[in-house]
Amino acid sequence: MTNVDEIIRRALDTEAATVEVRPDALATIRAATRRRRTRFTVNAWIGAGLATATAATVAFFVLDAPRPAPPERPAATRPTAVERLLAVYYVGPDRDDRLVREFHRVTPASDSVEDQARAALGVMFGGAPADPDYATAWPAGIAVRDVTVRGDVATVRLAGAASLTPIAAQQLVWTVTAIGGLKGVRIGGGAALRRASAVDTLAPVWLINPQEGETVGPDLDLHIAGFASTAHVRITDGTGRVVLEQDVALTGGSPAQGEANLGVAVRPGRYTVTVTAGGGTDDHSFQVG
Amino acid sequence: MGERPNTEWNADEAVTHLFGAHYRPMVRLASLLLHERGLAEEIVQDAYVRLHTRWHRLRDPDKALAYLRVTVVNGCRSALRHRRVVDAHLAASRPPPDVQSAEAGALDLLTQAAVVAALRRLPSRQREAIVLRYYADLSEAQMAEAMGVSRGAVKSHLSRGVAALRLTLERL
Numbered sequence: 001m002t003n004v005d006e007i008i009r010r011a012l013d014t015e016a017a018t019v020e021v022r023p024d025a026l027a028t029i030r031a032a033t034r035r036r037r038t039r040f041t042v043n044a045w046i047g048a049g050l051a052t053a054t055a056a057t058v059a060f061f062v063l064d065a066p067r068p069a070p071p072e073r074p075a076a077t078r079p080t081a082v083e084r085l086l087a088v089y090y091v092g093p094d095r096d097d098r099l100v101r102e103f104h105r106v107t108p109a110s111d112s113v114e115d116q117a118r119a120a121l122g123v124m125f126g127g128a129p130a131d132p133d134y135a136t137a138w139p140a141g142i143a144v145r146d147v148t149v150r151g152d153v154a155t156v157r158l159a160g161a162a163s164l165t166p167i168a169a170q171q172l173v174w175t176v177t178a179i180g181g182l183k184g185v186r187i188g189g190g191a192a193l194r195r196a197s198a199v200d201t202l203a204p205v206w207l208i209n210p211q212e213g214e215t216v217g218p219d220l221d222l223h224i225a226g227f228a229s230t231a232h233v234r235i236t237d238g239t240g241r242v243v244l245e246q247d248v249a250l251t252g253g254s255p256a257q258g259e260a261n262l263g264v265a266v267r268p269g270r271y272t273v274t275v276t277a278g279g280g281t282d283d284h285s286f287q288v289g
Numbered sequence: 290m291g292e293r294p295n296t297e298w299n300a301d302e303a304v305t306h307l308f309g310a311h312y313r314p315m316v317r318l319a320s321l322l323l324h325e326r327g328l329a330e331e332i333v334q335d336a337y338v339r340l341h342t343r344w345h346r347l348r349d350p351d352k353a354l355a356y357l358r359v360t361v362v363n364g365c366r367s368a369l370r371h372r373r374v375v376d377a378h379l380a381a382s383r384p385p386p387d388v389q390s391a392e393a394g395a396l397d398l399l400t401q402a403a404v405v406a407a408l409r410r411l412p413s414r415q416r417e418a419i420v421l422r423y424y425a426d427l428s429e430a431q432m433a434e435a436m437g438v439s440r441g442a443v444k445s446h447l448s449r450g451v452a453a454l455r456l457t458l459e460r461l
Contacts, residue, residue, distance in 0.1 A: 004455050005423070011404035012424040016317035019326055026308050029334050033304065033341040180326035183402075194398065221305075252313070261309035 018195065020178060022085055023103050023209040026221050026261075083107045086120040087178035089171050093133035093282050097167050098203040099174055100282065102130055102211060116179045117147045117154050124175050131212035131284060137168040147176075153184040153192045169193060170201050198257060199227055204280030207273060208259075215287040222262040224275050226250055231260060231277035238270035250277065300344040304337055307353055312337070314425070315361055321420045322365040324409055332364035333357075358425070358435040366413055400461060407457040414438070415450035422447055 022028070086106055089099045104127070108119035121144045124136060145157040154176050164187065173185045173193050184192040195201070205226030210216050224231050228250060235244040243266065250258030266288050274283040298306065312333065319329035336357050340347070347353045408416055414436065421432045432443045 004451065004458060007400060007458060008404055008419065008451070008454055009423045011401040012321060012408075012420065014401050015405050016314075016321055016424055019317045019320045019329075021313050021316050022330060025312060025330065025334060026305070029304060029308065029337045029341075030301070032334070032338045033301070180328075181324070259313060263305060263309075 017198070018177075020087060020101075023211065023223060024085065027217075082111065084111075084116065084119075086116060086123070087175065088120055088123045088127075088129075089174040089178075090124075090129045090131075090134035091137045091167060091171065092129075092135055093131065093203065093206075094280065095203070096135070096137065098280075099167070099171055099201055100131075100134055100203045100206045101174075101178075101208075102134065104130075113149050113154070113179055113181055114147050117149070117156070117176050117182070118144055120175050120179065121147070121156065121172070124171070129212075133283070137165060137171045149182065152182055153186060154182050155186040155188075157188055166196075167201075170196050174201070202227070202257065203282065204228065204278030205231055205275050206282045207275055207284050210273070210284060210286040212284040213286065214284075215289055218266060218268065218288055220264045220266050220288065222264060222273060223259065224248065224250065224262070224277075225257040225259045226275070226277035226280070227257055228278035229258065231275050233262065234274045234276075235264065235266070236272050236274075243271070295350050296348050298344075300341045303344045303347075303350075303353060304341050307340065307350065307357070308337060310350075311354060311357065315357060318358075318420060318425055319361050319365050321408070321424055322362070322416060323368060325368075328368055329365070332368060333361055335364060336360035355431070355434055358421075358427075358431075359437065362417055362421075362435050363437070366417070369413055400458070403457055403461055404454060407454050411450050411453055414442075414446045415453065418443055418446040419450040419454070 083105055084107070085103045086108075087101050088104050089101050091098060092100050104120075104123045106119045106123055108115040125138065125142050125144060129135065141160045143159045145159045146155075147157075148155045156172065156176065169187060170193075172187065173195055176182055176185045177195055184194050186192045205224065205228065207223070208225055209221055209223035222233065224233070230247045230249055232247050233244065234242060237243050244264055248260040248262050250260050252258045268289045270285065270287055272283055272285045274281060295303075295306065315333045315336070316326075316330050319333050320326050323329045323332075339360055340353055340357055343356065344353065347356060408419060411419065417436050418432060421427045421435055425435075427435065429440045429443050432447075433440045436443065436446075438446075
C-alpha cells in the first residue's frame with residue numbers, strides 16, 4: 001500500500017468515526033415497514049374487489065393506520081420547525097472528566113444549523129440530563145446569547161460565562177459538532193476548537209439505547225458503545241432479579257468506540273440495564289410496556 | 290432467533306440482524322458520499338425499508354448487503370443531483386475552514402481535512418469509487434456492482450480520484 005493510499009484510508013476512517021447514528025433508528029425503520037405492511041393490506045383488500053368491504057371497513061383501516069411517512073426532503077433544508085432528536089453531551093456517569101451522550105427531543109425554531117445548535121445548547125445549559133448519574137461540566141447561570149455559523153465553524157457567544165475547563169469546552173464542542181456539517185466551535189472570541197480525541201474524551205462505556213427513563217417495546221434493542229473488545233451486560237427487573245447477564249463483543253473500535261447491538265425479548269415491567277467495559281460502568285432504568 | 294439459518298429469517302428478523310451488523314457503517318458511508326449526516330441516515334433507513342420489502346426475493350445476507358450498498362449509493366447520487374445547484378452557490382461563498390486543533394496532531398487534522406474537502410470536490414463517480422475502495426474496503430467487482438458500472442469504469446474512476454487527492458496532498 002502506498003503512503004497516499006494509507007493517508008486516504010486513515011482520513012476517511014477518521015472522518016467516518018465522527019458520524020453518529022440516531023438511537024431510535026431501528027424503531028424508525030420498523031415503524032416504516034409496519035406502515036408499508038398496513039398500506040399493502042388495505043390495497044390488497046380494495047384491489048381484490050371484496051364485495052363485502054363496506055365503506056366503514058375501509059375507513060376503519062385508513063383511520064387506524066399510523067400517520068404517513070414524512071416527505072423525503074433533505075432534513076437540513078426543511079423550512080419549517082420540526083421536532084428533532086439532538087445529541088447533548090454531559091460528564092459522567094462515574095467521573096467528571098469524561099463525556100457521555102444523551103439524545104433529547106427538541107423543536108428548534110427552524111431546521112437551520114444555527115437553530116439546531118441553539119436548541120441543543122439550550123438543553124445543555126437550561127435542562128437537566130435524563131440520567132441522574134450525568135451532569136453538566138458548566139456552572140449554573142450560563143445562557144446562550146448567540147450562535148452564528150461560517151463555513152463549518154460555529155461561533156457561540158455566552159452570557160454569564162465563567163472560567164472554562166477543558167472538559168467543559170469539549171462538552172460544548174461535542175454537542176455543537178454533533179449537528180451535521182459543523183466541525184469546529186469558537187467560544188466567544190477564542191480560537192476555533194475541534195473535538196479532542198474520542199478515547200481521551202468519552203466515557204469508557206455508555207448505553208446508547210435504551211435511554212434513561214424511556215418506555216420501550218417488548219423487543220428490546222440494546223445498543224452499547226465503549227472502548228473495549230467486550231462489554232458485560234446485566235439486566236435486572238424491578239425486584240432486582242437478574243433476567244439477563246452476558247458478555248457482548250464490541251465491533252469497530254480503536255481509535256473510535258466499538259459498538260454492539262443486542263436484541264432481548266422482555267415482558268412488560270420496570271428494568272435496569274447495566275453495562276461495564278474498559279473500567280467504566282453505565283446504567284439506565286427503563287419501562288417495557 | 291439467532292440459531293435459525295439466516296435463509297429462514299423473515300423480513301423483520303433479516304432487517305434486525307442486518308441493522309446490527311451494517312447500519313452504522315452504511316450511515317458513515319452515506320455521510321462520506323453526501324457530507325450531510327441527517328440526509329445520509331434517512332437514505333440508509335429508506336434502504337432498510339426497501340430491503341424489508343425485497344427480502345423474500347433475496348433470502349441471503351450477502352445479497353442483502355450488496356442490495357443495501359447499491360440502494361444507498363444510488364440514493365446518495367440522486368440526493369446529490371438534487372442538491373448540486375444549491376451547493377454550487379454555497380461553495381462559492383463559503384470561506385475555507387479556519388480551525389485550530391485543541392489537541393496534538395494538528396498536522397494530521399489538516400491532512401484529514403484536506404483529503405475530505407478534496408473528496409467533496411470530486412465528481413460523484415470518483416467520490417463513490419474512493420469511498421467504496423478506501424472506507425468500505427470493497428473489491429473491484431463489489432464496487433462495480435455497488436456503482437452499477439463495469440470493472441473497467443471502476444478502475445478509471447478510482448485512478449482519477451486518487452490522482453486528484455494525491456495532487457491535493459502534494460500541495461500541503
